[in-house]
Structure formats: structure tokens, C-alpha cells
Amino acid sequence: MGQKTSKKTVDTQDTAGKETLGFQTEVRQLLQLMIHSLYSNKEIFLRELISNASDANDKLRFAALASPELLKVDPELKIQIGYDGKSRTISVSDNGIGMSRQELIDNIGTIAKSGTAEFFERMTGDERKDARLIGQFGVGFYSAFIVADRVVVESRRAGQAENQGVRWESEGKGEYTIESISRSERGTRITLHLKKAEKEFTDPHRLRTLIRKYSDHIGFPVLLSDLEKPGDEPQAVNSATALWTRPRTEIDDDEYKEFYKHLSHDFADPLAWSHNRVEGKREYTSLLYIPANAPFDLWNREAPRGLKLYVQRVFIMDQAEQFLPLYLRFVKGVLDSADLPLNVSRELLQQDSRLEAIRAALTRRVIDMLDKMAKKNAEDYEKFWAAFGQVLKEGLVEDSKNRDKLARLLRFSSTHSESDKQDQSLSDYLSRMAAGQERIYYLLGDSHATVSASPHIEQLKKKGIEVLLLSDRIDPWLVDHLKEFDGKPLHDVGRGELELPDGEGNISPQSMPDEHKPLLEKMQKVLQERVEAVNVSARLVDSAACVVAGEQDLAPQLRRILEASGQKLPESKPVLELNISHPLVERLAAETDEKRFTDLCNIVLDHALLAEGTPLQNPATYVRRMNALLLDIGKESSD
Ligand code: ADP
Numbered sequence: 001m002g003q004k005t006s007k008k009t010v011d012t013q014d015t016a017g018k019e020t021l022g023f024q025t026e027v028r029q030l031l032q033l034m035i036h037s038l039y040s041n042k043e044i045f046l047r048e049l050i051s052n053a054s055d056a057n058d059k060l061r062f063a064a065l066a067s068p069e070l071l072k073v074d075p076e077l078k079i080q081i082g083y084d085g086k087s088r089t090i091s092v093s094d095n096g097i098g099m100s101r102q103e104l105i106d107n108i109g110t111i112a113k114s115g116t117a118e119f120f121e122r123m124t125g126d127e128r129k130d131a132r133l134i135g136q137f138g139v140g141f142y143s144a145f146i147v148a149d150r151v152v153v154e155s156r157r158a159g160q161a162e163n164q165g166v167r168w169e170s171e172g173k174g175e176y177t178i179e180s181i182s183r184s185e186r187g188t189r190i191t192l193h194l195k196k197a198e199k200e201f202t203d204p205h206r207l208r209t210l211i212r213k214y215s216d217h218i219g220f221p222v223l224l225s226d227l228e229k230p231g232d233e234p235q236a237v238n239s240a241t242a243l244w245t246r247p248r249t250e251i252d253d254d255e256y257k258e259f260y261k262h263l264s265h266d267f268a269d270p271l272a273w274s275h276n277r278v279e280g281k282r283e284y285t286s287l288l289y290i291p292a293n294a295p296f297d298l299w300n301r302e303a304p305r306g307l308k309l310y311v312q313r314v315f316i317m318d319q320a321e322q323f324l325p326l327y328l329r330f331v332k333g334v335l336d337s338a339d340l341p342l343n344v345s346r347e348l349l350q351q352d353s354r355l356e357a358i359r360a361a362l363t364r365r366v367i368d369m370l371d372k373m374a375k376k377n378a379e380d381y382e383k384f385w386a387a388f389g390q391v392l393k394e395g396l397v398e399d400s401k402n403r404d405k406l407a408r409l410l411r412f413s414s415t416h417s418e419s420d421k422q423d424q425s426l427s428d429y430l431s432r433m434a435a436g437q438e439r440i441y442y443l444l445g446d447s448h449a450t451v452s453a454s455p456h457i458e459q460l461k462k463k464g465i466e467v468l469l470l471s472d473r474i475d476p477w478l479v480d481h482l483k484e485f486d487g488k489p490l491h492d493v494g495r496g497e498l499e500l501p502d503g504e505g506n507i508s509p510q511s512m513p514d515e516h517k518p519l520l521e522k523m524q525k526v527l528q529e530r531v532e533a534v535n536v537s538a539r540l541v542d543s544a545a546c547v548v549a550g551e552q553d554l555a556p557q558l559r560r561i562l563e564a565s566g567q568k569l570p571e572s573k574p575v576l577e578l579n580i581s582h583p584l585v586e587r588l589a590a591e592t593d594e595k596r597f598t599d600l601c602n603i604v605l606d607h608a609l610l611a612e613g614t615p616l617q618n619p620a621t622y623v624r625r626m627n628a629l630l631l632d633i634g635k636e637s638s639d
Contacts, residue, residue: 018179023170024110027142029120031172033134034142042198044267045143047214049092049190051262052141053079054218056096056188058315060158063097065314065342070158074186077220080234081211084227085202091227093189098157101166104178108141108153108168114303119296136296138265141190145172147201148192154181155188208237217243217259219313242313244287244334248275260289263308264332268292271380273333274369278361282354283338286362288331290369294387298330305329310336311344322349323359327395328366330388335362360401367405374409374425385411385422393474397481407485412468413448415461420448424468426485434465437501439491440484442468444475444555450613455543456493462541465501467493476558494556494612495549498538516580519589523576526601530573537577544584545608547574556614576605596632599625 023031038044057077064071080093099107106112119137144151153168165183170176192201200206208224215222219242223234243251243259260270270289277285288307297303306321306329313336323335340354349355370392374381385392395406411422416432429440441460445451451469460467470479479490516536524534532550540546549556553572562569578585584604591597606622609615616622 018177020175020177021105021109022175026111026116026120027109028174029123030111030134030137031142031145033120033123034139035146035172037134038139038143038146038267041267042146043201043210044139044261045146045148045192046092046201046210047258047261048139048141048143048265050079050081050211050215050218050222051265053092053094053096053188054215054220054262055315055318056094056098057220059097060095060187062315062317063158067159079215079218079220079222080225081207081222081237082225082227083202083204083207085199086228088194088196088199088202089191089227090194090201090207091189091191093185093187095185095187096158098160098187099153099155099166100157100160100164101178101180103157104153104155104166104168109176113297115297115300132268132293133296135267136293138295139267140265142172144190144192147194147198148172149195150193152191152193153188154183154191156183156186158186211237213258214262217241217255217262219245242310242336244275244285244336245313251275259287260291260332263334264289264291266291266293266332270332271384272369272373274365276365282357284358285336286333286365288333288362288366288369290366290373290384290388291330291332292383292387294330298388298391301326301329303329307331307333307335309340309344310334311340311342312336312338314342316340316342316344317346320346320349322346322355323362324366325359325363325395325399327391327393327398328363330391331366363399363402367402367409370409371405382411382423389422390472390474393472393478397474397477400481403482407482412442412470413452414466414468415452415457416466417469420452429466429468430486430488432466433488434463434501437465438488439499439501440468440488441465441491441493442470442479443493444470444479444557445494446557446560446613447471450611453611454494455546455608455611456539456548458541458543459498459500459539460493463500473561476555476561492549492555493539495553496551500538516578516585519585520578522597523578523588523601526598527576527605530602530605531576532573534576534578536580539577540579540582543579543608543611544582545576545578545604547576547605547608547612547614549574556612560614574609576608578604596629599628603629 057079060070061077074095077095082091082093084090123133150169150171154165156162156165162184163180163182165181166178167181168176168178194201204224204226211222211224215238218238219240221236221240222238224237225234226232243255256273256275257269260273261267269292271292272290273288275287304319306319307323308318309316309320320335324331335358337358340352344352370381370384373384389411392406392409396403396410399406407426410426412424413420413422414424414429417423426440443451443454443456445454448469448471451471457467479492482490484490520534520536524531527534537546550572554562554569559569588597588600588604591600603622603625606616
């Protein structure tokens with residue numbers, strides 16, 4: 001683009017309908033945050049604007065499949081970057097799809113992603129932390145305001161008349177103006193009036209290096225021109241070949257990383273990628289990335305997700321979610337198919353039988369990529385697991401075909417872990433199993449603190465038998481679907497009878513020592529409304545009692561989650577287990593006062609429930625009983 005065209009647009013007569021509008025609150029917050037927290041990364045604005053320009057060209061090429069006349073005039077899609085040292089401006093132009101007045105208002109004055117307001121509430125003002133958060137959100141057009149104190153967008157939607165152009169202008173504070181203009185070129189030009197301190201960006205050498213870095217992988221030519229010398233030929237800066245179409249051996253890591261950032265608007269490097277060309281019955285190229293950080297809307301299962309779909313190098317759609325299962329929603333990438341029809345739509349994709357095979361192959365690719373990372377780069381895998389482990393667990397529930405492979409990717413916290421870190425694999429667990437141990441023990445609970453201090457694992461801990469400590473929300477479902485690993489069944493130590501590998505301490509109601517029977521029977525009578533049975537426990541060392549669920553009952557965590565979501569579930573009573581070597585049991589046996597015995601039994605049960613994280617159904621009764629007991633103690637000591 002030369003200066004001539006630039007002047008023509010600015011000098012337009014048609015300024016009808018100039019309006020001043022306010023940014024949506026979240027946009028204002030985003031702008032402030034960008035400017036402050038991304039300052040040390042300021043040159044990324046160029047990547048973002050080039051990415052948007054490339055997307056706009058892609059979208060026009062797609063629209064032209066159905067309406068070829070859109071590309072009749074000015075058919076060579078390109079991106080032009082101009083600089084003007086004197087007026088301290090740079091501009092990024094595309095001749096792509098463009099925006100109408102309403103689209104400009106909708107796209108650049110508002111953010112439509114759901115959950116945005118909540119996301120911004122989490123901002124702290126701590127620059128380093130917030131820079132990471134903004135990465136999760138995705139940087140975009142607004143990054144222009146890191147270096148510019150005024151940004152002008154001029155655009156004309158493809159297919160609209162010259163006088164249907166629109167001009168948007170803002171200082172990035174709280175407002176913008178929008179007016180109709182006449183614009184001869186199709187597409188969008190963004191002009192940045194650079195802040196005084198950012199003059200370096202009009203230096204052609206600096207610009208050339210940056211543009212090369214940010215645009216070499218883009219399939220459109222990027223041309224650089226000096227706006228002060230309108231007669232000069234613009235110079236081509238990039239190789240204009242889409243990255244995934246090039247042979248793997250010719251692409252270096254930095255190029256892969258840059259392409260990821262272009263694709264995802266993330267500014268952190270990805271953890272891993274996998275680039276493959278498949279030939280034969282189905283022909284396609286895929287380039288899949290594992291990000292390092294979770295996006296802010298990872299838990300919104302409705303949030304847009306999926307790959308960027310191309311057919312024979314023509315962009316077809318963003319977020320084609322049909323090519324990967326929901327539990328791999330964190331994967332970013334491109335799929336370029338040689339044999340899907342160019343007019344493929346989301347609806348057609350849903351019915352296309354070719355899809356199933358591609359989806360299965362891509363799923364395997366991601367799993368293999370993760371497997372490789374887990375084996376070769378434990379540090380990266382740890383990062384991956386911290387960001388996406390809980391999502392991957394959904395795969396164990398949803399994808400029975402890949403269950404075994406996925407099980408190898410799981411990481412748990414266990415009694416072997418140092419902290420609450422999820423750092424143990426099931427294979428690690430198997431390698432540490434005790435002689436004669438046939439089961440993989442686990443305990444479910446609401447928090448790591450509850451499970452790691454739970455009475456249920458005292459005996460196992462004492463014997464040095466590892467227990468997996470499961471406190472993620474999805475874990476009850478996970479163990480419901482993962483019944484065994486490498487032939488070893490998983491066993492919940494919070495339910496049913498506990499069998500220890502050495503047989504020692506295995507006590508069933510039948511093998512219970514006779515001397516304790518009268519006490520247990522008496523307790524059972526007192527507690528019959530609240531418990532299924534009272535048994536002697538094989539689990540306990542230090543605690544007096546614990547409750548366990550019946551073999552067929554729902555795990556208490558699962559019950560609480562389901563009840564919280566409004567489901568009505570049939571009542572089920574737990575089994576109370578007693579530690580017969582605990583002094584409290586002796587105390588119970590010696591109690592002659594009926595009322596006090598009743599109170600004590602209930603308190604022992606209430607404590608067992610509290611220890612596993614089950615809220616008391618009648619806390620006031622518990623408090624009354626406790627108070628009576630405390631008063632008794634007071635009386636005894638003053639007697
Ligand atoms: P993102 O690109 O992540 O969606 P941006 O804030 O960068 O976020 O852009 C918001 C929207 O504005 C884009 O999705 C696109 O619809 C529109 N947009 C931005 N730049 C252009 C452009 N050069 N041409 C056409 N549309 C654009």
C-alpha cells in the first residue's frame with residue numbers, strides 16, 4: 001500500500017453517522033491489563049495483527065468458494081505492512097473479508113466469550129501473574145495499544161459498495177468513534193500511531209526481522225513498504241508457504257512455536273507438537289499442539305474448541321470440534337484434508353463417515369505424543385498434568401477404546417508422594433507393590449487434606465503399603481470406569497472389607513473375637529437408625545473409628561456431588577468400624593449409664609463421619625451431646 005491510497009481514505013467526504021461509543025467493561029479491563037502486563041513482550045502486537053490479517057484473507061477465500069465474484073477484483077490475497085518514520089505510524093493491511101460497521105462494533109468493542117467477566121475478576125494487578133493469565137485468555141487486536149496511543153481501523157466488507165466503508169478510531173482509554181467512509185480497497189487497514197517511545201517499530205530492519213519471525217509460516221505474501229516513498233516497490237518479506245505444507249525436516253522448532261502462537265493467540269511456547277502427513281485412502285496433514293497453560297474457559301464444556309480445518313489448503317472453518325474427542329479439548333492445531341469436499345459444513349462433518357477414521361487417528365496421535373512426553377520429558381509432562389490432567393481423566397470415562405493407553409498417562413498423588421502433587425503413575429505403583437499384594441489401593445475424598453489424614457489408610461500406611469489419594473471431582477467416575485490396571489484390580493479402602501496382602505489383621509464379622517461381641521451388639525442397637533452394622537476394623541491404628549461404605553453403595557463423595565446437583569438418591573447407611581485396641585473402646589465397654597453410652601456411641605460415629613468429610617445431618621444434636629459430655633468431665637474433675 002502506498003501513501004496515495006492512505007490519503008484517499010483519510011480525506012473522505014463521507015463522514016455520515018459518526019458515533020462515539022464506550023467499550024464494554026471487560027474490554028476496558030483487557031486494554032489496561034495488556035498495556036501493563038505485556039509491555040516486556042510488546043512486539044507481539046505485530047504477530048496478532050498479522051494473524052488477524054491472515055485469518056481475514058482465509059475467510060475471504062472461503063467465502064469466494066460460494067461467491068467467486070468476491071475475488072474478481074484484486075484477486076491476489078496479501079498482507080501489506082507500511083511504516084512512516086516521520087509521522088511515527090505503521091499500518092497492517094489485508095485485502096480479505098473486511099468488516100461492516102456492525103461487525104466492527106461487535107468484534108472490536110466487545111468480547112463475546114462467556115465467562116469473561118469472571119475471568120477478569122481474578123486479575124490481581126500483579127504484572128507477572130496477570131501476564132500469564134492474559135496468555136490464557138488469548139492476546140488479540142487490543143495488543144496494538146501496548147505500543148500505540150491511537151489506533152485507526154478502516155475496513156470494507158467484501159461484496160459491499162465503496163461507500164460502505166467504515167472507520168473506527170480509539171485511544172484505547174474507554175471510548176471509540178465509528179463513522180462511515182468511502183473506501184476503495186476491500187479488506188482492513190489498521191494504522192497504529194505509535195507512542196513516542198516506540199519509534200523503533202518504524203525502523204525497517206527491526207520491522208523486517210519481526211515480520212519474518214511472525215509471518216514466515218503464513219500462506220500469504222507479506223509485503224513491506226516505506227510510506228514515505230510511495231513510488232518504491234513493496235518488498236516481499238516472507239516465504240508465503242503455510243507451515244504445515246512444508247516437509248517436517250525443513251521446519252525448525254522456533255518456526256513450529258511461532259506458528260502455534262499465531263494459531264492460538266497464546267504467548268507461551270507449546271509443550272509439544274506432532275506434525276504428520278497421511279497418505280493413502282485418506283489424505284490429510286495434521287499439526288497438533290499441546291499448550292503449556294490451560295485457557296481460562298477450560299471448564300466450560302460449551303466453549304468453542306477444535307482444530308482449524310483446511311481442505312486442500314483452503315481455510316474452511318475455525319474450531320472444527322469433530323476431529324478430536326471432548327477430553328482432548330485443550331489440543332490446538334490444523335487439519336488440512338485432501339479429500340473432504342470444499343463445501344463441507346459443520347452439519348456435513350457430523351455425518352461424514354470419513355471423519356471417524358481421522359478422529360480415531362488424531363486421538364491416537366495426541367495420546368502417543370503425551371506418552372512420549374511422559375517418557376522423555378518428565379518435567380514437561382508434570383506441567384501438562386498440572387494444567388490438563390483433570391481433563392484427560394475424562395477420557396477414562398468417555399473413551400473405552402483408548403482406556404488402557406490413557407491409564408498409563410494418569411498421575412496420582414499417593415502416600416508415596418511428598419505433597420499433594422499428582423506425581424505417581426500406576427506403573428510406579430505396581431513397581432512398589434508389597435509381596436503378595438494383589439490390589440491397587442485407593443481412597444476417595446473431597447480434598448487432599450482429608451484423604452491424606454484419613455483413618456482409613458492408617459493400617460496400610462503402617463505396613464508401608466501405598467494408597468492412591470484421590471480427591472479430584474472426577475475421581476469417583478474415574479475409578480468406576482478403571483476397574484483394573486495391568487491385571488491388578490483397583491480397591492477402594494473406604495468401602496467393604498479391607499483385605500491386607502499378608503492376611504494379618506483381616507477381620508470379618510465372622511472371625512471377630514468373642515470378647516468384643518457384646519459391645520458391638522449393644523452399639524449396633526443404639527445406632528441402628530444410622531448405621532448398617534458395627535464391626536471390628538482392620539484399617540485403623542491411631543483412630544478410634546471410621547465409617548465405610550457398603551460394597552455396592554455410592555462413594556460418599558459421589559453422593560454429595562449428585563445430591564448437590566439436585567438428584568434424589570436412596571438412603572444408604574454406612575458401616576461403623578471400631579479400633580478394638582483404642583482406649584475409647586474400653587471406655588465404651590465400661591460405660592454403665594445408658595444415656596451417656598448412647599451419647600458416646602453417637603459422638604464416635606459423628607467423629608468418624610467428620611473425619612471422612614461427610615457433613616453431620618444434625619449438627620445441633622452433636623453439639624448438645626458434646627456439651628453434655630464436657631460438662632460431665634468438668635463435674636468429674638471437680639468431684
Ligand atoms: P481473535 O482474533 O482472537 O478473535 P481479536 O480481538 O484479535 O480476537 O479480533 C476480534 C475479531 O475481530 C476477530 O475474531 C475478527 O472477527 C475481527 N477481526 C480482527 N481483525 C480483523 C481483520 N483484519 N479483518 C477482519 N476481521 C478482523
